[in-house]
Structures are given as C-alpha cells and as structure tokens.
Amino acid sequence: MTYPNGLSAFPITPANDDGSIDLGALRQLLSPLLEARVDSIGLLGSTGTYMYLSRAERRRAIEVAADMSGPVPIIAGIGALRTDDAVRLAQDARAAGATAGLLAPVSYTPLTDDEVFEHFSTVRRERGLPLCIYDNPSTTHFEFMSDIVGRLSRIEGVVAVKSPAPDPAQIASHHSELAASVRGGFSLGYSGDWNSAEGLIAGAMTWYSVLGGLFPHTCLSMVRAAQRNETGEARRLNAALEPIWSLFKEFSSLRVVYTIAELNRAVHAKPPRPIQPLAPPARAKVEAALAGLR
Amino acid sequence: MTYPNGLSAFPITPANDDGSIDLGALRQLLSPLLEARVDSIGLLGSTGTYMYLSRAERRRAIEVAADMSGPVPIIAGIGALRTDDAVRLAQDARAAGATAGLLAPVSYTPLTDDEVFEHFSTVRRERGLPLCIYDNPSTTHFEFMSDIVGRLSRIEGVVAVKSPAPDPAQIASHHSELAASVRGGFSLGYSGDWNSAEGLIAGAMTWYSVLGGLFPHTCLSMVRAAQRNETGEARRLNAALEPIWSLFKEFSSLRVVYTIAELNRAVHAKPPRPIQPLAPPARAKVEAALAGLR
Numbered sequence: 001m002t003y004p005n006g007l008s009a010f011p012i013t014p015a016n017d018d019g020s021i022d023l024g025a026l027r028q029l030l031s032p033l034l035e036a037r038v039d040s041i042g043l044l045g046s047t048g049t050y051m052y053l054s055r056a057e058r059r060r061a062i063e064v065a066a067d068m069s070g071p072v073p074i075i076a077g078i079g080a081l082r083t084d085d086a087v088r089l090a091q092d093a094r095a096a097g098a099t100a101g102l103l104a105p106v107s108y109t110p111l112t113d114d115e116v117f118e119h120f121s122t123v124r125r126e127r128g129l130p131l132c133i134y135d136n137p138s139t140t141h142f143e144f145m146s147d148i149v150g151r152l153s154r155i156e157g158v159v160a161v162k163s164p165a166p167d168p169a170q171i172a173s174h175h176s177e178l179a180a181s182v183r184g185g186f187s188l189g190y191s192g193d194w195n196s197a198e199g200l201i202a203g204a205m206t207w208y209s210v211l212g213g214l215f216p217h218t219c220l221s222m223v224r225a226a227q228r229n230e231t232g233e234a235r236r237l238n239a240a241l242e243p244i245w246s247l248f249k250e251f252s253s254l255r256v257v258y259t260i261a262e263l264n265r266a267v268h269a270k271p272p273r274p275i276q277p278l279a280p281p282a283r284a285k286v287e288a289a290l291a292g293l294r
Numbered sequence: 295m296t297y298p299n300g301l302s303a304f305p306i307t308p309a310n311d312d313g314s315i316d317l318g319a320l321r322q323l324l325s326p327l328l329e330a331r332v333d334s335i336g337l338l339g340s341t342g343t344y345m346y347l348s349r350a351e352r353r354r355a356i357e358v359a360a361d362m363s364g365p366v367p368i369i370a371g372i373g374a375l376r377t378d379d380a381v382r383l384a385q386d387a388r389a390a391g392a393t394a395g396l397l398a399p400v401s402y403t404p405l406t407d408d409e410v411f412e413h414f415s416t417v418r419r420e421r422g423l424p425l426c427i428y429d430n431p432s433t434t435h436f437e438f439m440s441d442i443v444g445r446l447s448r449i450e451g452v453v454a455v456k457s458p459a460p461d462p463a464q465i466a467s468h469h470s471e472l473a474a475s476v477r478g479g480f481s482l483g484y485s486g487d488w489n490s491a492e493g494l495i496a497g498a499m500t501w502y503s504v505l506g507g508l509f510p511h512t513c514l515s516m517v518r519a520a521q522r523n524e525t526g527e528a529r530r531l532n533a534a535l536e537p538i539w540s541l542f543k544e545f546s547s548l549r550v551v552y553t554i555a556e557l558n559r560a561v562h563a564k565p566p567r568p569i570q571p572l573a574p575p576a577r578a579k580v581e582a583a584l585a586g587l588r
Binding site for chain 2: 017018019046049051052081082083084105106108109110111112114115116118119122138139141252254271272273274275276
C-alpha cells in the first residue's frame with residue numbers, strides 16, 4: 001500500500017496555559033476535517049505543538065481523534081529528543097489508535113546521518129507503527145539528503161516522507177531526485193503550504209497542510225485538481241491563497257493559524273509560552289486577508 | 295557583585311541508558327574540579343545533556359553537586375522548551391542548592407526577540423535564582439544580538455551571559471560591542487573552548503569550559519595567565535591544546551569529552567541516544583591526542 005496520499009490536514013492542538021489539551025476544542029477543529037473527508041489527519045505536527053506537550057497529553061489527543069475519525073487515517077507526531085522517549089511515544093500512538101507515526105529527528109545536539117538512521121530504525125524496530133519521516137530542518141535542524149531518505153525508505157514499515165517544499169523553481173528536480181532514491185511505492189509529499197501546489201504538480205503524492213487543518217474544502221479542491229492533472233486550476237486555487245501564504249511567511253504558519261482558528265472556528269487557544277500569539281497589528285492583517293478570501 | 299568569573303568548568307552528566315544519572319560517576323567527575331578550586335561548576339550544560347534529562351534527574355544532579363561543592367558556586371542548566379517548565383526547573387535548582395541558573399532559549403518553533411525576552415523575564419520574576427544567559431545558537435537556534443543581551447542585562451538578577459566565542463579575529467570587537475550594550479557590573483564570558491583564550495585576552499570575565507570539566511588545572515593555568523595579562527603564556531597554553539580543539543571541531547566537544555572521561559577518569563558513560571559515542575577510528579584519534587599532551 002502506498003500511503004499517505006492526497007490532503008493530510010494538520011490542525012493545531014488547542015491547549016490551556018498549563019499544557020493540558022482542550023479536548024472539546026480539539027473535537028471542534030477535527031469535525032469539519034472529517035466531514036470534508038480529508039485523506040488523513042496530521043495530528044500533533046509542528047503547528048500541533050507536539051514538542052510542547054507531555055506524553056500523557058499527546059496520548060489523550062490521539063485517543064480523541066481516533067475515536068471520531070472513522071476510516072480517515074491519523075498520522076500522529078511521535079518525535080522526541082531521546083530515542084527511548086520516541087519509542088514510548090510510538091507505542092502510545094499505536095495503542096491510542098493512530099494509523100502511522102510522524103517521526104522528526106528532533107535535536108538539541110546536532111545529529112549525524114548515522115545517528116538519525118539508528119534513531120528511526122530503533123523506533124520502527126520496537127513497534128509495529130508505520131512511520132512517516134518528518135523532514136523539517138527549520139525546527140529539527142537536521143538536513144535530510146536524498147541518500148538518507150533512500151536508506152530509511154528501505155526499512156520495512158517506513159512508508160513516507162514529508163519534505164519541506166523547496167522554491168517552485170527547484171521542486172521538480174527535488175522531487176525527481178528523491179523519487180530516484182527511495183524504494184518503489186514509497187510516498188513522497190510536501191509541507192510548507194505556500195510551495196506545496198507545485199509539489200503536487202511535480203508528482204508528489206501528499207500535501208501535508210497546515211491550512212488544510214482549517215480550510216479543508218479549499219485545500220482538497222487544490223489537491224483534487226492536481227490529482228486530475230488540472231494544473232491551471234490547481235495554480236489558480238493556490239494563487240487565491242497568496243494573502244495567507246504571505247502571512248505564513250511573515251509571522252510563521254503556527255502563529256497565524258492560531259489566529260485563524262480563533263476568527264473562523266471560535267477556538268480561543270494560545271500557543272504554548274514562550275511562543276506568543278500574534279500582536280494586534282498582525283492580527284489585523286490576518287483578519288483583512290480572511291475577509292479578502294470571502 | 296560581578297559574577298561568575300574565571301573558569302566555569304562544565305562536566306558531563308554520566309547517565310545510564312534509561313536517563314537515570316550515575317551519581318557515583320558524577321561525584322567522580324566533580325571531585326577533581328573542586329580540589330582544583332575552579333571558580334564555578336557549570337552543571338547540566340549542553341555537554342551535560344540537560345535537555346535529555348528529566349526534571350527529577352536534573353534535580354538529583356544539582357543536589358549531589360551542591361552537597362559537595364562547599365564555597366564553589368554551582369551554575370545549573372535550567373533550559374526547557376516551555377516557559378512554565380523553565381520556571382519549575384529554576385525553582386528546583388534553587389531548592390537543590392544551585393547558586394545561579396543557566397538559561398538557554400531552547401526552541402523548536404523559532405522564537406522572536408520579544409518571546410525570548412518575556413521567557414527570561416518570567417523565569418526570573420517567578421523565583422530568586424540569579425540567571426546567566428546561555429547563548430548557544432548551534433543548539434538553541436536563537437541568535438542573541440547585543441541589543442537583546444543589553445535589554446536582558448537590565449532585568450534585576452540577570453547577572454551574566456555565556457556567549458559562543460567568535461573567531462579570534464572578531465572577538466575583540468564582539469566583546470567591546472557587548473560590553474557597550476550591557477549594564478555595568480554584568481559578567482561577559484565565552485564558551486567554545488577553542489576560541490575562548492582570545493576571549494579572555496579581549497577582556498571577558500569568564501571561560502565556560504567543556505575541557506575545564508576534565509582538565510581543571512590546565513584550564514585554570516590559562517585563565518590565571520590571562521587574568522594576570524600574561525597573554526603570551528595564555529596563548530602558549532592554549533596552543534598546546536590545539537590537538538583537542540581540533541577534535542572538538544571535527545567530532546563535537548560533547549562526543550569527544552565522553553571519550554576523554556572514559557580514558558582519563560574511568561567514567562564509562564555513553565551520551566543519550568540518538569547521540570552515539572565516537573566510533574573506534576575517532577576514539578583512536580582522541581587517545582593519540584591525549585598521549586601527545588602528556
């Protein structure tokens with residue numbers, strides 16, 4: 001099975017100041033994604049603040065999502081600084097009902113390729129949870145070259161990679177280099193919402209989308225257009241979102257989606273401190289961009 | 295009081311595979327530092343793997359060190375991703391007997407200057423522990439410009455900064471720019487062992503030293519020479535350590551000092567996974583460098 005594919009929608013994980021998850025608000029965010037029939041839920045991604053949540057809270061979030069997700073797969077963030085902690089998080093995720101684990105090589109001390117390879121092998125060896133490689137150098141500070149993705153793709157049960165989408169001019173060559181490195185049937189996909197449309201057009205199977213966690217219909221339309229090779233339509237839909245992409249680039253997608261969740265879904269969560277909510281001038285820009293989309 | 299000053303010696307924190315600290319081995323590393331009368335102990339620094347140890351284990355390490363340190367101040371790493379966790383670690387450190395807290399702006403989501411300022415203010419406001427700013431962009435991925443160090447130095451109880459030593463050619467201007475930004479009496483110091491001698495010569499008050507955690511006499515000699523303005527002698531002592539600095543740069547100081555601790559102090563600890571001990575060829579280089587120093 002090749003998987004995941006299509007739109008993987010990444011909601012925020014609304015939590016209280018003390019780091020306990022607001023499960024009601026989480027359900028409120030998940031419901032419209034499931035109703036829209038996104039291809040998977042990306043729970044506890046970076047904008048899902050997995051690294052700021054305790055093991056117990058992460059498990060609670062997965063249980064709630066698995067309980068309501070029906071046939072929609074749940075890909076859950078299981079990254080941790082320590083290998084033994086990542087193993088425990090993989091065990092928890094599986095027991096709580098996740099379909100796959102999203103594993104980033106989270107680092108404090110910079111890691112070598114061999115250390116990352118061993119980290120992934122150990123997490124995969126100890127438990128039956130399929131793994132998606134989470135490549136996100138802006139948070140993990142590890143750069144995946146295509147050769148290590150190729151090596152990891154040959155570990156049984158490592159099924160996919162979520163790569164940061166490079167600039168549109170580089171994306172076709174990035175995609176074909178990765179495709180040539182990995183085993184057949186391995187799923188390639190992109191995050192970094194503003195460049196992901198071109199990733200799909202270049203042949204990537206999955207868009208791991210932050211905005212998809214709030215605007216599932218819009219994002220699904222773009223994915224379906226790309227899947228039907230309607231590249232003009234996919235680009236048109238993407239271009240319409242440019243005001244949002246511009247805010248993501250200026251203030252970070254995480255800070256912006258917290259504001260969108262408040263404005264569009266009445267979810268009044270704040271990101272975990274030290275991360276701060278957007279200041280009023282930035283909020284005003286988000287409101288204006290949302291108004292412009294309507 | 296201006297503080298810290300001189301040699302702040304940073305030992306590793308020997309721990310078992312499960313993350314529990316080997317307190318006997320920790321004592322074994324601390325004893326020679328206290329006998330040599332280093333100017334302070336830097337406990338739970340980056341090579342002390344603070345980010346890989348639980349709150350309870352970090353507290354145990356501080357208790358053991360405080361119990362044996364007598365008049366030697368203990369500066370203990372209290373960094374955490376979440377502000378509330380850093381507050382709790384500061385409370386623990388103070389209760390366990392630390393003299394000051396070493397606070398790094400640990401990040402997963404990249405942080406803004408205002409977020410870092412508020413993080414430090416909150417940790418300092420909630421407890422009486424004096425704070426040393428821990429500037430280490432290679433692990434925290436936050437770049438301290440001199441203006442934010444200046445702002446932080448004006449928070450009552452923020453007493454020092456540990457900056458990564460720039461190349462010798464830049465160090466005098468780096469030091470004078472920082473000195474012009476901070477309040478009077480604020481302690482400036484450097485880490486990054488290979489460039490720190492020039493930092494002391496440029497006027498920095500403290501060398502936060504990884505090698506000082508294993509070679510206290512050698513490192514104290516260099517500090518004392520710099521304090522007496524014997525720059526030739528300080529540079530000569532530093533040059534003699536070049537084989538070690540070269541290994542630190544090639545394999546990281548953390549991985550190298552674990553091997554030195556084993557070879558010179560019979561402390562058989564391994565770094566926390568995913569970080570791996572040095573492979574045999576690198577170990578052989580460390581052995582050769584140590585033999586050359588004798």
